[in-house]
Amino acid sequence: HEFESVCQEFENKIQIQIKANTQVLYSSAAFILSSDTITRAEWQKFQDLNKSHTELPGIQGFGYSIVIPPNQLSRFEQRICDEGFPKFKVFPEGKRDFYTSVIFVEPFSGRNLMALGFDGFSEPVRQKAMALSRDSDMAVISDKLYLLQETETRKSPGTVMYAPVFRSGAPKQSLEERRSAIRGWVFCPFRMDNLIKGILGEWDVQNIRLKVYEDNLL
Numbered sequence: 524h525e526f527e528s529v530c531q532e533f534e535n536k537i538q539i540q541i542k543a544n545t546q547v548l549y550s551s552a553a554f555i556l557s558s559d560t561i562t563r564a565e566w567q568k569f570q571d572l573n574k575s576h577t578e579l580p581g582i583q584g585f586g587y588s589i590v591i592p593p594n595q596l597s598r599f600e601q602r603i604c605d606e607g608f609p610k611f612k613v614f615p616e617g618k619r620d621f622y623t624s625v626i627f628v629e630p631f632s633g634r635n636l637m638a639l640g641f642d643g644f645s646e647p648v649r650q651k652a653m654a655l656s657r658d659s660d661m662a663v664i665s666d667k668l669y670l671l672q673e674t675e676t677r678k679s680p681g682t683v684m685y686a687p688v689f690r691s692g693a694p695k696q697s698l699e700e701r702r703s704a705i706r707g708w709v710f711c712p713f714r715m716d717n718l719i720k721g722i723l724g725e726w727d728v729q730n731i732r733l734k735v736y737e738d739n740l741l
Contacts, residue, residue, distance in 0.1 A: 540722045541684075544579055544711055545662040548686035551585060551709040556691050563606075563627055570629040581718030582711050583672055583681075584635050586628035587688070588643055589707035596622055603640070613640050623653075623707070634672040641671060643683075643710075652685050657705045658698055662686040670712045681714040 554569050555561055570585050591599050596613060603611040603626070613624045623644040628635050643649040652665035663685055670681045685708045689695050693704035 536722050537719070540579070540718070541664075544582070544684055545686070547573055547579065547585065548662050548684060548709050548711060551587070552686050552688045555587060555688050555707075555709065559691075561627075563631070566627040567629050567631065579711075581713040581715075581721040583670060583713055584628050584630055584638075585709065585711050586625050586638060587707060587709050588623050588625045588641075590705055591622040591624055593619070593621065599624070608639065611640055613642055615642065615645055617645070619645060637671045643708075649683060649685075652683065653708055656685040656708060657687045657701055660687060660689075660695060660701060667715075670714065672712070679714050679716050681712060683710050683712045685710045 550573065551569070566587065573585075591613070600611055600613060613622050619642075621644075623642050625638045625641045625643070628638050644653055646668075648666050648668045652663045656663040665683045665685070667680045667682060669678055670683075687701075687705060688707045688709060689701065689704040690706045693700070695701045695704045
């Protein structure tokens, strides 16, 4: 009975934390929809007020990625260059039906800077989660992946949670309407080991081994 009780408490703690992450993403999406001109400084202030970096364990940051039609790609890249990032390019290169690009990420420092311009929809694991999030109008956790922030010397598995942002006022009742109305995604990447350790804290768990299976992430 004690073992079952501890396992249930593990599960409750994990579910509570995942729900907290989800709520921050939903509030971030609502913040973006509150204005057509959210700036990087405003995004930083919002996440600071949300205490998303200090209250949510294991999170590498909170970001926003937008959809870019191919005929607007060059103009978009020039706009970000003009904002003070002269070498900015959406990556990886290549022709696609449409592009996405990370434009905001907090904290905007260290290895998080590597995410600026990344087209997550170009990568199959992220694309699967982004598409499911868009199609269902819900927050979705990706399958196992390795974050852009990882290095060759430190490469632990992680995942990314996405929530869709649709154009304000656009109909999104049907699947076709949601796909047409998608504006971007708010997201939070985290390393799985950091997340679990942050959630469980300093528990004495020497008699329990916890294993996360990637097939159960969605």
